[in-house]
Amino acid sequence: MTLRHKSREFALQMLFEWDMARQAPARVEQFFWKSARATDETRRFANQLFEGAVAQAEAIDALIGKLAENWRIERLATVDRNILRLAIHELRAGAVPPKAVIDEALELAKTFSSAEAPSFLNGILDAARKHLEAEKSA
Template sequence: MSRRLGRETALQTLFQHELGRVDLQFALTYTCEEFSVSEQAAQFARNLVEGVEKNREAIDHTIGRLAVEWNLSRLANVDRNLLRLAVYEILYSPEVPNNVAINEALELAKIYSGEEAAKFINGILGQLARELQNQVQS
């Protein structure tokens, strides 16, 4: 199974849902069919999308707190949704190591947004990972 494909599918789904106001389940089904996503990758994407939506308020609060001097609505749609996916994995998916969630977000940022966005995303996710590490050590 390609978790990267699942993450990419989840990103595309969240992007469609937010930007086009497309129903979340419709967007996920459409994306999976359009790009011939395997059932395993589709299930992984579904788990991510549902997890992000279920925890969106807390995730957005975390991003807003870490993105100093940036209003969440000012972020590019793709960057905002990449951050949501990665923050969801870091905070709510203990089976995914933080460095994996961060690296995957950076790779997708480079593809869908660019190097500058990847640096910005890395800064926010790195800060979150450090905060969590400091909590564990305390």
Template sequence: MSKTPERSDNPSREELGVFRRGRARALQALYAWDLRSNEDLAQVAVRVWDDLAVSAEERKFANHLMRKVISDMKKLDAEISELSTNWRIERIGVIERSVLRLGAAELSQGGTPPKVAIQEAVRLAERFGSARSARFVNGILDAFARQIGAI
């Protein structure tokens, strides 16, 4: 299992904030990219982040997560589709799909405690989606974590 970039076993409050903001930045870029998937994700991320105050540490963590999503997208999408009964990945809302990809990628890499990865994804779904989105994301990621043996 690979650890996330420069992640200690007992991160400080400041480091946790960097990870939380990094996840949000990754989600924002993945969302924008999903709307225009014919563009390069790195270019989309730069454009999205130019309007925000994104630190170097946040960019590094966000880029790490985005690379994981992109490299495993077909596998992640297949597993998400399988777990979301009667919902093909294309039918899932863009925010929810982006959060699910991000959360599943973080769970599958193993560097973040599973409950933390799920909780952070649910928090993103609440912030950028709705309470209903959060419940959907929680259910799918909990099932995903069980399927891969993370919990």
């Protein structure tokens, strides 16, 4: 398992905790890292992803609501909602190729969500990728 994949797993777990408890991100990180073991580099990248997704959650949720036809954001499974938040944050940042971001999100879904989740999330993430590319071109 790569450092970045493990960081994404940790970021997803923190996002899940934040989504459920709505505590301050710093408090979620503090609590999470008391029990999770990771290298400094893994921890830094996980915190960066988590903090970025939380900071952009409102805008990301609006985009998810627009792209997830017939689904309200609050009706999505908590883990799926947070996989989407994490991946869309990375897509928006543009530091990682979109295909890699989507592939990583689907791997997280295979590990943490239902059997149907990867195809559902793939559709939304592909639409998000196209939407964000169109925004950049405009």
